[in-house]
Amino acid sequence: MSWPLVAIEEFCSTGSGGTPSRNKSEFYNGSIPWIKSGDLRENVVTQASEFITPEAIEKSSAKLVKSGAILLAMYGATVGRMALLGIDAATNQAVCNIIPDEEKAFPKYVYYALLNKVPEFINNAFGGAQPNINQGMIKSTKIIFPPLAEQKRIAAILDKADSIRRKRQQAIQLADDFLRSVFLEMFGDLSKDKMTRFGEVVTLDAKMVDPRGPEYIDLLHFGPDRIEKGTGRLLPALTAREEKLISKKFLFDESYVLYSKIRPYLKKCALANSIGLCSADMYPIKPIEGKTTREFIWLLLLSNIFTTYTKTLPDRASIPKLNQAELASFEFCLPEYSRQKKLSKIVRAIIVMKGKVENDLHESESLFSCLNQKAFRGEL
CATH class of the missing domain: 3.90.220.20 (DNA methylase specificity domains)
Structure with a gap:
């Protein structure tokens, strides 16, 4: 019409x-x-x-x-x-x-x-x-x-589609909040008792490679902008070939945690889910087997105790706020490895659930977008 x-x-x-x-x-x-x-x-x-x-x-x-x-x-x-x-x-x-x-x-x-x-x-x-x-x-x-009655009909259809996608967005947010609450419930205040230096339980010496090499050129490249603030979700990225990279990058795999050393108060930290490359603005952090799990390290770096620590460091305008020595010097109370493994099991289960909800969200956003386009072409 x-x-x-x-x-x-x-x-x-x-x-x-x-x-x-x-x-x-x-x-x-x-x-x-x-x-x-x-x-x-x-x-x-x-x-x-x-x-x-x-x-x-x-x-x-x-x-x-x-x-x-x-x-x-x-x-x-x-x-x-x-x-x-x-x-x-x-x-x-x-x-x-x-x-x-x-x-x-x-x-x-x-x-x-x-x-x-x-x-x-x-x-x-x-x-x-x-x-x-x-x-x-x-x-x-x-x-x-269109006439007022038709406007109300179209708005009601879009409301339903919008409600579905927002509920899925809320489910993802609740999952993220749940992980943080589980971390706090299991480990409480990690600033008490015997303290451990971060550098004693992880390695910070990831290999740097030439992204133009045949074995690296088709790997995805992640910078701090490819980590979603707050959630730690890795966003879609381009390959080294697509970005035409020429300078050396860090090589990581699924055993690493990726942390942005630029303005760490933004809480940009992610679990690596594949082999890839990351920029020099990131720290690829590898937990030492038997001492820490990567899920524990991930949530530790997103926790208030670590955020509080970063705020005590000197604010250098022209260079990254957090250097490697400062990261390695961060002290916290290290929980038993068996308790960390329990946390990791919960985190992995939640991540699987989130993945399914994120797929549903993608579908619901596509549906809303399609209905929105049709509505304002006069086709709904």
Whole structure:
């Protein structure tokens, strides 16, 4: 069925917020949620990381936005991120609020329509290293505009598909949280009792090889950007051939843990799942058999005790924050090897389960994407 293309500005009002002066303490720690682009983590925002006062609303460019508005991050690291506002709140200037006229448009339909346009926004954005979306781009964007009843029908279908993929995303997050809780439950505070140096239970002398060699050129190459923050999941990577690598790289196999020595507070650490290459920005760490297991080392490097240790080290701007000597000097209470092996068994079982859920997530994301494309081609 053919429906008209209508510009957002014809049935929505748009605006942005502001940042009250940080020099005025009376503007902060109030009762009004103040949403920043980094707060757009879920499809519905119900919490803010900061709060401002009514006086801040009166004396700054921050404005109160009613629940139900559509929020879109216009620039910064979160550019293109979207959410529905589930509470009355103010926003900063990086967030555009889009308020549909509900006599003409169903907010959830407009949300999905704009979500479908995000790649286009980013492709057409201006700016240097970081793309910027502006209100003019949003207002002039045209979407397929069926009757209100049809908008609600389409939004309901997309809601169901979106719900499936979000539940699978949540299941993966719960699995990651479970692993950390198991680690804490089994080993507790590892900063007490007899301490062991990290360098005594692992080796840090992985072989460096020329990636142009015939036995290495088709191996995958991993840098810190190929480790997902927080989860330790290895992201898809290119081969040495595809990257046209020429400098030497570390060679690792399935017995290693990969840890980023650049800005270690980001907690970038992964279990290697194949033979591969990693950049000099990484430490391939090999547990010593009979002393530690790689699953224990992995969760140890993601733990608060290790994060706390890295924060005590000198912050060198021009070179990696954590050098090999500092990593080797990290001290902790080493649990019995038999207990580590129990942890490893649990971790491996959870990883298998996560793999199945991740496959299901991939399928559900493909389904949502397909339905989204069809909906805004007028084919759903």
